Amino acid sequence: MKDLxxxxxxxxxxxxxxxxxxxxxxxxxxxxxxxxxxxxxxxxLWRLTGPQNRGLPLVLLNGLVLGASFVVTAVPLELxxxxxxxxxxxxxxxxxxDRDLLFGFVRDFGIHLLAAGYxxxxxxxxxxxxxxxxxxxxxxxxxxxxxxxxxxxVGSAIGRHKIxxxxxxxKSLEGLIAAVITAGLSGWxxxxxxxxxxxxxxxxxxxxxxGLVSQLSxxxxxxxxxxxxxxxxxxxxxxxxxxxxxxxxYIFCAPLLYFMVTYWWK
Amino acid sequence: MKDLxxxxxxxxxxxxxxxxxxxxxxxxxxxxxxxxxxxxxxxxLWRLTGPQNRGLPLVLLNGLVLGASFVVTAVPLELxxxxxxxxxxxxxxxxxxDRDLLFGFVRDFGIHLLAAGYxxxxxxxxxxxxxxxxxxxxxxxxxxxxxxxxxxxVGSAIGRHKIxxxxxxxKSLEGLIAAVITAGLSGWxxxxxxxxxxxxxxxxxxxxxxGLVSQLSxxxxxxxxxxxxxxxxxxxxxxxxxxxxxxxxYIFCAPLLYFMVTYWWK
Numbered sequence: 001m002k003d004l005x006x007x008x009x010x011x012x013x014x015x016x017x018x019x020x021x022x023x024x025x026x027x028x029x030x031x032x033x034x035x036x037x038x039x040x041x042x043x044x045l046w047r048l049t050g051p052q053n054r055g056l057p058l059v060l061l062n063g064l065v066l067g068a069s070f071v072v073t074a075v076p077l078e079l080x081x082x083x084x085x086x087x088x089x090x091x092x093x094x095x096x097x098d099r100d101l102l103f104g105f106v107r108d109f110g111i112h113l114l115a116a117g118y119x120x121x122x123x124x125x126x127x128x129x130x131x132x133x134x135x136x137x138x139x140x141x142x143x144x145x146x147x148x149x150x151x152x153x154v155g156s157a158i159g160r161h162k163i164x165x166x167x168x169x170x171k172s173l174e175g176l177i178a179a180v181i182t183a184g185l186s187g188w189x190x191x192x193x194x195x196x197x198x199x200x201x202x203x204x205x206x207x208x209x210x211g212l213v214s215q216l217s218x219x220x221x222x223x224x225x226x227x228x229x230x231x232x233x234x235x236x237x238x239x240x241x242x243x244x245x246x247x248x249x250y251i252f253c254a255p256l257l258y259f260m261v262t263y264w265w266k
Numbered sequence: 267m268k269d270l271x272x273x274x275x276x277x278x279x280x281x282x283x284x285x286x287x288x289x290x291x292x293x294x295x296x297x298x299x300x301x302x303x304x305x306x307x308x309x310x311l312w313r314l315t316g317p318q319n320r321g322l323p324l325v326l327l328n329g330l331v332l333g334a335s336f337v338v339t340a341v342p343l344e345l346x347x348x349x350x351x352x353x354x355x356x357x358x359x360x361x362x363x364d365r366d367l368l369f370g371f372v373r374d375f376g377i378h379l380l381a382a383g384y385x386x387x388x389x390x391x392x393x394x395x396x397x398x399x400x401x402x403x404x405x406x407x408x409x410x411x412x413x414x415x416x417x418x419x420v421g422s423a424i425g426r427h428k429i430x431x432x433x434x435x436x437k438s439l440e441g442l443i444a445a446v447i448t449a450g451l452s453g454w455x456x457x458x459x460x461x462x463x464x465x466x467x468x469x470x471x472x473x474x475x476x477g478l479v480s481q482l483s484x485x486x487x488x489x490x491x492x493x494x495x496x497x498x499x500x501x502x503x504x505x506x507x508x509x510x511x512x513x514x515x516y517i518f519c520a521p522l523l524y525f526m527v528t529y530w531w532k
Contacts, residue, residue, distance in 0.1 A: 049372045077343055078387075082521045085383060089486040089518065096432050096489060105493045106315045109384075110376010117351060117379050121344075166362050220355040223362060227371045252355065255348045 014246075018141065022134045028071070031127050035067050038123045041233075041243040042115045048228040048244075051111045052104025053095050058087060059112060063120040070124045081116075088112040123247060125254040132261060135194035139203075140210065140257050142190045143183045144249045147211030148218075150182030151175035167219035167226065176215050183211020198265050206260050213256055214249040221248035280512075284407065288400045294337070297393050301333050304389045307499075307509040308381045314494040314510075317377045318370025319361050324353060325378060329386040336390045347382075354378040389513060391520040398527060401460035405469075406476065406523050408456045409449045410515045413477030414484075416448030417441035433485035433492065442481050449477020464531050472526050479522055480515040487514035 021033065039060050046056055062084045069080035092109055096102060129136040155175025163173055187207020188200050196203070221244060225233055234242020287299065305326050312322055328350045335346035358375055362368060395402040421441025429439055453473020454466050462469070487510060491499055500508020 077347075078521070079525060081343075081347075081383065081387060082525070085388060086518055086522075089384075090482060093430055093433055093482065093486050093489065097430070099432055102432060102489065102493045105489050106380070107373040107376060110373060110380055113379040113383050114372070114376055117347065117383065118355075118375075121347060122351060164359055164363070166365055166368060167359055216356060216359065220359050223359065223368065223371050227368045252352055255344070256352075259345060259348070 019138075022130060022137050027127075027131065030130055031067060031071060031124075034124065034127055035063065037243060037247070038120055039063055041123075041247050042119050044234040044242045044244045045115060045119060045224065046111070048224050048230060048233060049107075049111050049114075050228070051108040053092060053101060053108045055088075055091055055095070055108070055112065058091050059115045062087060062112070062116045066116060066120045067124055070127055084113070084116045118251065122251045122255045125258045126250060128258050129254060129261075132258070133196065135190075135196050136257065136261060138194040139187070139190045139196065139207075140250070140253060142193075143186050143207045143210045144214045144253060146186035146189075147179040147183030147207075147214055148249070150211075151179035151215055154178030164219050167222045171215065171219060176212070179211045179215045180208045181211075183214070184208030186211075202265060206257070206265075209260065210253050210257055213252050217250070217252035218248045221245070221251065288396060288403045293393075293397065296396055297333060297337060297390075300390065300393055301329065303509060303513070304386055305329055307389075307513050308385050310500040310508045310510045311381060311385060311490065312377070314490050314496060314499060315373075315377050315380075316494070317374040319358060319367060319374045321354075321357055321361070321374070321378065324357050325381045328353060328378070328382045332382060332386045333390055336393055350379070350382045384517065388517045388521045391524045392516060394524050395520060395527075398524070399462065401456075401462050402523065402527060404460040405453070405456045405462065405473075406516070406519060408459075409452050409473045409476045410480045410519060412452035412455075413445040413449030413473075413480055414515070416477075417445035417481055420444030430485050433488045437481065437485060442478070445477045445481045446474045447477075449480070450474030452477075468531060472523070472531075475526065476519050476523055479518050483516070483518035484514045487511070487517065 021030065025033065042059055042063060043056065046059065065075070065083045066077075066080045069075045069077045088109060092105060092112075096105060126137065126140075129140060151171070152175065155170065155172045155178065159170075159172030159174045161173040162169065163171055163176060184204045184207045187203040187205075187210075190207070191198060191200065191203045221233070224244075225231065232241030233244035287296065291299065308325055308329060309322065312325065331341070331349045332343075332346045335341045335343045354375060358371060358378075362371060392403065392406075395406060417437070418441065421436065421438045421444065425436075425438030425440045427439040428435065429437055429442060450470045450473045453469040453471075453476075456473070457464060457466065457469045487499070490510075491497065498507030499510035
């Protein structure tokens with residue numbers, strides 16, 4: 001309860017801020033803000049993983065190029081990915097002038113690809129969803145929030161069967177099932193509150209799938225924290241941990257909802 | 267010279283085999299063969315980097331999905347990349363059931379992304395080049411081979427200024443300049459031998475750029491070997507090292523030539 005009291009003011013501010021930004025901000029400023037938020041999460045990932053070779057500015061540049069591929073037709077995704085690969089390879093080639101730095105080479109190359117491929121690439125799909133219409137983003141946020149709450153309350157009350165003891169010891173199969181059911185129902189609620197011309201059956205199934213995947217996305221991010229021996233990814237938001245902690249469910253769910261909408265709803 | 271004598275028979279076989287495959291094999295079998303070759307290189311990368319958590323079959327599955335994105339229009343690259351991300355995240359989430367396995371999590375996640383993003387993704391551009399016409403692939407192979415020879419002979423004779431002492435101690439600035447010049451000239455030779463309707467000036471500049479980047483692509487692959495304390499990536503080809511050693515220049519140069527052709531030549 002004490003935790004809830006600490007979180008509540010931040011939660012209210014976040015909700016109002018997110019609503020205003022999603023509803024009223026034009027496309028390009030929205031993408032710019034999204035870039036800054038993901039860049040903040042990338043800095044947290046960088047600190048958590050602690051690469052041996054410097055190169056954080058390159059991570060942020062790679063993110064910028066990936067972001068460009070979402071708006072500039074002359075920069076397709078394949079060109080942006082090639083840029084990430086080439087710039088990182090070259091950077092490490094010229095940085096590693098000492099045998100001692102060789103030890104971290106594979107891990108550091110991997111961290112650069114993770115920042116680009118695990119953060120910037122999937123989270124820019126939040127921009128794609130906003131382009132489909134703000135209500136698609138409200139759908140995603142509502143379904144994930146309700147599914148998380150369902151998992152938390154049911155899991156706390158009757159959770160017995162642990163699913164991933166190392167990544168998230170408090171998550172249980174009972175909570176996962178509750179997330180699927182409550183997220184499915186909130187899919188129906190969402191299209192009532194934020195109309196999207198989609199049959200209710202599709203909205204419910206999509207909500208349930210997002211609710212399931214959200215419960216898988218969050219513990220993968222936890223592995224980064226636990227591998228680093230940390231509880232939160234950062235301390236930016238009181239009671240909420242860091243930016244990465246707030247974004248973790250969207251890493252898998254933002255692209256997934258986009259693909260479900262474009263392949264199935266249409 | 268002893269090394270040259272060991273290499274020569276394999277080199278002749280490789281040239282005839284590559285020529286026949288590029289000239290006569292239809293698109294889909296070509297892509298299938300290319301997949302098998304990259305998969306072999308991925309196995310070598312896997313052995314060199316020695317991830318803590320198993321999952322080689324997943325690497326090969328991810329490569330298959332990425333390959334599909336190059337021929338199946340219903341599977342765009344963004345969907346294939348999302349599959350790689352999601353499957354790897356989920357796999358590691360369920361594999362890491364023990365605190366001891368947490369240590370390798372970041373590095374292992376990175377190795378999966380490297381296999382997909384540093385091997386399969388760029389090397390499938392060899393297929394794209396073949397689709398543009400076999401002569402584009404002959405251009406690439408000839409330019410890289412001539413540039414490498416130029417760098418080797420000039421570097422051995424007068425090379426003084428080391429560029430990347432850790433990655434490739436025998437490579438020099440003099441060799442790099444020789445690679446740019448000889449590769450540029452071979453660009454002109456290539457369009458005479460294997461006609462492509464492109465102005466000679468463009469072919470020469472493209473050859474020079476490919477010659478330069480090829481000399482950067484190769485030492486990045488060397489870093490993987492040196493980080494593992496190995497000289498060759500494998501022992502498949504007598505005198506030639508492994509598959510990865512044969513493919514290393516193409517990792518950066520295949521996408522680069524494709525982009526130069528589609529953005530500049532057309």
